[in-house]
Amino acid sequence: xxxxxxxxxxxxxxxxxxxxxxxxxxxxxxxxxxxxxxxxxxxxxxxxxxxxxxxxxxxxxxxxxxxxxxxxxxxxxxxxxxxxxxxxxxxxxxxxxxxxxxxxxxxxxxxxxxxxxxxxxxxxxxxxxxxxxxxxxxxxxxxxxxxxxxxxxxxxxxxxxxxxxxxxxxxxxxxxxxxxxxxxxxxxxxxxxxxxxxxxxxxxxxxxxxxxxxxxxxxxxxxxxxxxxxxxxxxxxxxxxxxxxxxxxxxxxxxxxxxxxxxxxxxxxxxxxxxxxxxxxxxxxxxxxxxxxxxxxxxxxxxxxxxxxxx
Numbered sequence: 340x341x342x343x344x345x346x347x348x349x350x351x352x353x354x355x356x357x358x359x360x361x362x363x364x365x366x367x368x369x370x371x372x373x374x375x376x377x378x379x380x381x382x383x384x385x386x387x388x389x390x391x392x393x394x395x396x397x398x399x400x401x402x403x404x405x406x407x408x409x410x411x412x413x414x415x416x417x418x419x420x421x422x423x424x425x426x427x428x429x430x431x432x433x434x435x436x437x438x439x440x441x442x443x444x445x446x447x448x449x450x451x452x453x454x455x456x457x458x459x460x461x462x463x464x465x466x467x468x469x470x471x472x473x474x475x476x477x478x479x480x481x482x483x484x485x486x487x488x489x490x491x492x493x494x495x496x497x498x499x500x501x502x503x504x505x506x507x508x509x510x511x512x513x514x515x516x517x518x519x520x521x522x523x524x525x526x527x528x529x530x531x532x533x534x535x536x537x538x539x540x541x542x543x544x545x546x547x548x549x550x551x552x553x554x555x556x557x558x559x560x561x562x563x564x565x566x567x568x569x570x571x572x573x574x575x576x577x578x579x580x581x582x583x584x585x586x587x588x589x590x591x592x593x594x595x596x597x598x599x600x601x602x603x604x605x606x607x608x609x610x611x612x613x614x615x616x617x618x619x620x621x622x623x624x625x626x627x628x629x630x631x632x633x634x635x636x637x638x639x640x641x642x643x644x645x646x647x648x649x650x
Contacts, residue, residue: 346631348374353601363391363542372410380410385421391542426461434465447472447499455479455488463488467497474500524566524586527559532570532591535603548604549573553580560585570604571611571619578615590620594638597624608638609645 355368370384387403394400403421408414442448450466450473452459459479466473475498479485482503489501529552530539536547544551552573559567566586569577574587593605600623611619621638628634 346627346629358541359390361390361392363389365389382408382410382413384408387421387425422457426457429458430461430465433462434469437465437469441469445470447474449474449476451476451478453478455481455485459488460491463492463495463498467495471497472499473497474502476502476504478504478506525564526566526568526586526588527555527562527564528568529555529559529573530569532604533601538603549576552577556581556585566617571606571614571616572604574611574614574616583617586617587615588618588620589614589616590622592619592621592624594624594634607641609641612642612645 350370350372352370357366358364359366366386366388368384368386371381373381375381384406385403386406387401389401390398391400399422401422403425405417405419405421405424406415407417407419409416437445448470450470452462452466452475455477456479459477466475475489475492477485477489477492479488485503489503492498492501530548534548539546539548539551546554548570552567552569553576556567556569556577560581566588567577568588568590570591571589574589577585577587589606589611591602591605592608592611593599593602595607599605606614608619608621625631625634625638
């Protein structure tokens with residue numbers, strides 16, 4: 340993470356994507372180079388494929404390889420199964436977030452877990468360790484899989500109780516109602532800012548991005564969430580529907596004339612604030628700038644000029 344935040348310490352180009360014939364299939368190449376004088380450079384690539392049609396064949400929907408290269412010669416030194424690495428990495432990041440931003444007294448909480456596949460199983464030991472005595476509320480579209488997961492969860496020492504719910508809304512409501520506003524906000528993700536209307540159609544959604552965001556925001560509100568992540572292009576429409584008690588977090592922020600990278604729905608910081616956004620997620624425009632501190636100061640000045648609070 341330090342390499343990602345330090346100019347010139349990493350190369351993470353936008354993923355290269357192809358879309359084979361089966362409906363909603365994709366294959367992505369994700370190369371990376373991390374530089375470190377202390378620990379040595381790292382060079383590698385994740386090659387990941389997603390085939391929605393695999394489920395009917397009894398095959399994994401997502402498969403991946405991680406290829407590691409010698410940074411001095413480029414010779415491959417390892418080819419690893421990316422599935423377990425991805426599952427454990429994602430759960431570990433969740434664990435870091437829970438430890439850093441979670442409640443000061445984590446014992447005996449109500450915790451919702453939506454989905455009991457590979458990611459659900461990978462998260463289980465993390466939740467049991469960091470949230471001892473947790474009451475786990477589970478939902479999965481596959482009821483049999485949810486019940487099997489519940490039996491597995493009950494065998495973990497850190498899990499006090501497991502309930503399987505008939506709908507995701509029931510599971511989430513339990514946690515939302517038990518959450519104090521003194522804890523971090525519970526924010527739902529709508530449509531990633533790297534996606535367009537065409538991308539949604541490609542994976543079988545008849546709705547537009549704006550229509551999908553609106554439906555998901557309405558569901559988040561009904562479930563008691565504190566707000567949603569959306570692009571600032573949808574923020575003005577959502578702000579017209581919801582007051583400031585419903586928080587809008589907007590990634591996809593780019594400076595005027597800057598590269599969009601892999602982001603499809605981008606706006607400038609000033610436009611995002613004018614559209615009603617509460618929080619702006621600004622990463623690469625700062626971390627990959629020639630002078631990150633100067634860039635950040637310029638952004639702060641531009642936001643102050645439109646009356647936005649700046650930390």
